[in-house]
Amino acid sequence: MPPAGAIRALLCGLALCAGVAAAEDVPVDPVQRGRQARQTEAELGRIRTELAGLKQRLEEGQRRESNVVAELADAERAVSAHRQRLAELDAERSGHEETLQRVASERARVEADIETQRLALAGVLRLLYARSRQAPMKLLLDPERMPRMARTLGYGRALQRAHLRRIGEFTASLKALAGLAARREAELAALAEVRARASDIEAELVAAVAERERLLDAVRLELASHRQQAGALERDERRLVRLLEQLRDIFADLPKVLEGAQPFRSQRGHLPWPADGAVRATDQGGLLIAAEAGSPVRAVAHGRVAFADWLKGYGLLLIVDHGDGYMTLYGHNDSLLKAEGAWVQGGEVIARVGRSGGEAQAGLFFGVRERGRSIEARPWLRRR
DSSP: OOOTTTTHHHHHHHHOOTTTSOTTTSOSSHHHHHHHHHHHHHHHHHHHHHHHHHHHHHHHHHHHHHHHHHHHHHHHHHHHHHHHHHHHHHHHHHHHHHHHHHHHHHHHHHHHHHHHHHHHHHHHHHHHHHHHHHHHHHHHHOGGGHHHHHHHHHHHHHHHHHHHHHHHHHHHHHHHHHHHHHHHHHHHHHHHHHHHHHHHHHHHHHHHHHHHHHHHHHHHHHHHHHHHHHHHHHHHHHHHHHHHHHHHOTTTTOOSSOTTSOOGGGGTTTBOOSSSSOEEEEETTEEEEOOOTTOEEEOSSSEEEEEEEEETTTEEEEEEEEETTEEEEEEEEEEEOSOTTOEEOTTOEEEEEBOTTTOSSOBEEEEEEETTEEEOSGGGBOOO
8 A cells, every 4th residue: 555655745735825835936827837847847857867877976986985995995004014024124134233243343352362362472482482592502501400491491382382272263253253244244235125125115005005095085075076966956856846846736726615616525424436346455544445447537526636647656646636625646547537737527537447556456546635634535435
């Protein structure tokens, strides 16, 4: 069954009195109103088509925005990871530089020790040389001093060998330190090359982040423009809908009681049934009459057609205004036989029963509105 609020806005517009309508925008003559209504409908259709296209572009822009945001996140993560690697390289380089400093300090100490041993050895050699030149003369003058002289010369040679051994050890240490320093310098050179390449890569990554940020700004600017355009189109759509409702309210000059007709209110309980058939269901006061497809739909009372068109939830719908705020609705028709603005008499055929609007079975929806409010329809019809 059709929802009660599906045409509330339309019915409220149809129920307005002449003072509420924008008289300065709506022609008084019904023919001119009809012409302007058709033009307004065409413009409304164009705006809705443009609005639908714009909303599609908005959705595409939002998807692009999501993709760019994801790409920006990946690029920023890559920059972060790369900078972390750069920090590790800098720490490794600092370690090698500290090692080189320690090697340089150790090398300076060993060189100082070598110099000390060299000086000491030079002193021992000078002493031994002097003693060796004096020894023959002293031995000739004092043979008893020979053992003592021999011991002195032996001590000198032992010191000489000890100093030479220490110098050899220090020389080996220097050679090892030189090898270690060479390796550390080679590693430092390799690290410097890696660091230089890493800096170039970082520059590329930062440029990629900047490009993603620029692209994101452009997408968001485009989205803001689309949203602004969509807002303007939606405002135009609402304006045209209001104007169309006013143009369709062709009863601005309708008297409270139609001339030559019995007041609708007084016909409660005496109105003829709009179609033959049993009541299949009710909804919000309306009736769904199980009439045969193609059978006639008749107006229940004298009035003027206020609406004759397809409407969601009702299919092909015809609304008759009976004055004094009362309207009757006839929905799910197969065909509409009266146009908007046409006068109809009670019992006159106005449509044919159908199942438009997505109904599974043929039938007629009949409803009564009082000043745009849905009321129970059955009490208005004759008992049968």
